[in-house]
Amino acid sequence: MKLNFFWLLCIVAYLPIQSQNTVKGTITDIDTHEVLAFANIYFPSLEKGGITNENGEFTIYDLPNGKLKIIVSIIGYETYDGVIELPSNEYIKIALFPSAIEMEEIVLSTPFHKLQRDNVMKVEQKKISDLKSNGAVTLSDGINNISGVETVSTGIGIGKPVIRGLSSNRVLVYAQGVRLENQQFGDEHGLGLNDAGVESIEVIKGPASLLYGSDALGGVLYINPERFANENTRSGDINFNYFSNTQGYNTNAGYKTSTDNFKFIFRGSITEHADYKTKDYRVTNSRFKEQDFKSALGYQASNFSTEFRYNLNTSQLGIPEEIGVQNTSTNPLLPNQNIQNHIFSSKSKLFLENSSFELNLGYVYNNRKEFEEHHHHEDEEEHEEGEEGHEEDEVLEAALHMKLKTFNYDLKYSLPELGRFETIIGLQGMSQTNTNYGEEQLIPNATTNDIGLLATSHIHFEEMDLQIGARFDNRKINVENSFNKDFSSFNGAFGIKKDFSDSFTTRVNLASGFRAPNLAELTSDGSHEGTNRYEVGNSNLDNEQNFQLDVAVEYNSQHIELFVNGFYNKVNNYIFLSPDGTFIADDPVYLYLQNDAKLYGGEIGLHFHPHPLDKLHIENTFETVTGKLQDGSYLPLIPANKITNTIRMEFEKNWVKKGYTFVKLLTYLKQDNISDFETATPSYYLLNAGIGGELKVFNNTLQVSISGNNLTNRTYTNHLSRLKPDGIYNMGRNLSFALSYLL
The missing domain is CATH 2.60.40.1120 (Carboxypeptidase-like, regulatory domain)
Structure with missing residues (x-):
């Protein structure tokens, strides 16, 4: 076919x-x-x-x-x-x-590609340049600036998104238009993506199984690559960022050109960071290195377009365990990860008279190696005194070595509009193999095959829009020399957007979603690196099935923007870990169990830009989420309530264009709604500030920004930090300097 x-x-x-x-x-x-x-x-x-x-x-x-x-x-x-x-x-x-309101962009993560004001589903969208101007060290660090999104982190090099309290396999990540598969079930596994060559990030907060199938139960993080150059134009840029806390840097350069029909992009990036510093110490082995390469080739005629993209991301990541050697080397010590992530993708469109076909194909190859301390044959003192921890990895055998190969496809047909109806039907699927090559095994050799059928319609009225849809999915899991599992689910979605006036809009969405158990939950039988527990899987686990109600109210006038978003998420057969009171090799035994759960909360925001000071922006947001099991106990890894207050001023001078300066105060409230194996986290605040703008240098544009995070050098621990049980603080004061020269 x-x-x-x-x-x-x-x-x-x-x-x-x-x-x-x-x-x-x-x-x-x-x-x-x-x-x-x-x-x-x-x-x-x-x-x-x-x-x-x-x-x-x-x-x-x-x-x-x-x-x-x-x-x-x-x-x-x-x-x-x-x-x-x-x-x-x-x-x-x-x-x-x-x-004075920031200009809107097209939402690409939803099928009808509309501006947010015309979208029935609420989607958060941020440009990567805005996240970086706030001093984000990595892509996973930057998404913390998006309302309703946080990060489970292991230092600064390893982070994974949390959307309204759900993470890991409950949040699906899309890059280059294809689903990213890189062992994301693991707590200590990061995104495996670099922000170089990324245009923007979109977040669907809530079940998106209708659009994406299994694993989108909690939401979707949709990462848009940079666009091709306009026809018959070319451009290039050189970018450099320095971070004082880690004495680290990232630099990237790119070039793109387009003719009448052909388009091309090339971009390369290098990143190195030493151990991050708190007020009192450096966090040993939080260092990391990363190299990233992206390229794209496109062809466009009047009735047909196609593009091919490739991304190679190679990273060497230290896994911090305890405070030890204090230095500024960027070579990871043991234990560490060596990860290669290849993403091949193609997107083709065929335009017919008032209808179109779109075919997205993707191949993701994740090669993961993990090296552990007991595989090092020299004593610990020699290891700490030497600075060759990373170099010695070359002669060590990986304790854990897994290769995950995933092919996925997505075919959609946009039917001709029929009256008020825009309709899309689609076929999606995935074929995945996991193979072990190391002496240890986290999850067994297995194959996974998905197939899904969907249909969705957007119905237009004068002052109201409706969106409805339905989907059927089937997932088959074949575990080598063990068992076969078959999971199926039928899901639907209904949404309504009502404009009561030019300024006042409401959105109500009701959607169901599902998630099939992952291999770790089904098959684990061993100590989990970095968690100090012995995990036992359960092959009898059922689908997680959820139903979520979202209500969004928005008021937009010439000088005031106000939004109130609320949600209630009921998850049946929620999978969770629970200790059984026994020990194996001094590690407590944890079992994978199921029970019904619920999550609820939302976000409130106010954006004020008073007349005549239209360039002055005062923004305030509040985010909250609560997660409980049916028995009333709290779910783990639920982010603390957060208040964000920002004052931003934009300015233009003869010598600077698009100038801005901001001051931001982040307040994290006390989190004492905790699971049985968590401890409470006290409240804290972080003060950030920055300034930036564009200058003309040699007739080209130079973008300059300076930002400071945690300016008071406060010692604190985020509730979602995996280093919290060891009493290790998050990053102290950090000054970021960024230059971008547009050729």
Whole structure:
């Protein structure tokens, strides 16, 4: 089937050019009627666009017949979205409304690719540049700035997302348009992704099994790669970041170019960090190194587009256990991880008259090695005095060596619009093999196969939108020399967005989701590295099945934005670990059990930018989540309630453009709603600040930013830190310096 579809796409690529169209137009200010230069024009379904010239004019060539959504955006104006129908000889004139609100972007993680204001489902979206301007050290560190999202961390090099209290296999990560599979069930396994070459991050908070299948029970972290250059343009950039706390750096350089039909991107990145420092000590072996390479090749004709992307991420990560040697070496000591993550992806689109096919294919190859202390043949004193811990890994055999190979596919057909209905049907699937090569075994050799069928519709009314959908999934797990398991689930979703006025909008979504047990939960039988417990799996576990209600209320006026998001999440057959009171080799034995659970909470936010000080932004948010089992006991790894207060000022001078400065106060409240094997975490606050802007250097743009996190050098431990049981603090004061030179 895949081969036949490929040839069909190739044939369509050479169809007669009679369906090619050209669109011309002008963008102006609706009040002053002045033309707007350098406004962005974008067709999201085609992933194609351009910019206006000095006269506010634009021309986009080689467009297919049919109805096309057009997006126009520029800083300082409200983002415009509309629909044009081709062929047409009409000259387009679009007038934009001035606005102090940040311009909106297309939401790509949902199937209909709309602006957030038109989306029935609430989706959080952040540009990676905004996260980095806040001093984020890594990608997983940066997502903490997204409302409702936190990170389970092991130092600064290893982190995994937590969405409203759910994490690990309950949160699905998408990169380059394909699901990322890299042993994410493990507490000490990080994202395996670098922020270089990432455009933005989107977060679906709540069950997204309708769109993505198993493992999206708690939500989705959708990472958008950088876009190709506009037609017949080229650009390059060099970026450097320095972090005072770890005496670390990351640097990357990229180049992209596009012709009428072909597009190309190349980007390379190197990162090194020493052990991070608290007020009193450095956290031994929290050091890490990372190398990242990304490339992309695209081809686009009027009726057909395709792109191929490849990402290689190699990292050497120390696993901190106790405070010991104090130095600033970046070579990881034992124990450590050596991980290679390869992501191959392709995305192809075929445009018919008012309908389209989209096929996404992905292959993810995760090669994980872990080296442990007892495999080192020299004594501990020699190990600590030497700085060659990482180099010696080359002659050691990995205690744990796993290769996870995953092929996934996603085929969707967007039907022609029928009255008020936009409808998409789809077929998704995954084939995965896990193979062990080390002397230890965390999970056994096994194969997993998924297949899912879905249908969803967006129904438009004058002041209301509905979205409905249904999906069926089947997962088969074959454990070598052991057992076979078969899991199936039927899920649905219903959402409504109602505009009571131009300023007041409500969204109500009800969705079900599911998660099949992972291999660790089904098959574990041994001590888990870094957790100091002996875990015993349960092959009789059933699907987790959840039902979540989300309510979002938003008020947006010229100077005030207010939102209130609430959720209630009922999870049947929730899988959790519980001690049975026995010990094996001095480690307490923990069993995987199931019971019903519930999570509830939400986020409240206020954004105020007063007139006439439209460049002044005062933002305040509050986040809360509570998780309990049916017996009333609390779930583990539930983030503490958090208050964020930010004052941000934007400015423009003759010598600096897009200037900004901010002060942020983060307050984490006491977390004493804890599980049986957790301890309470006291409240604490963190003070952050920063300044940045754009300068002209040799006729090119130099972006400069300076930020400081934990400026008071407070000693604290985050409730989601895996180093908390050992009494090890999180990072102390850190100053970040960032330069980005656009060629």
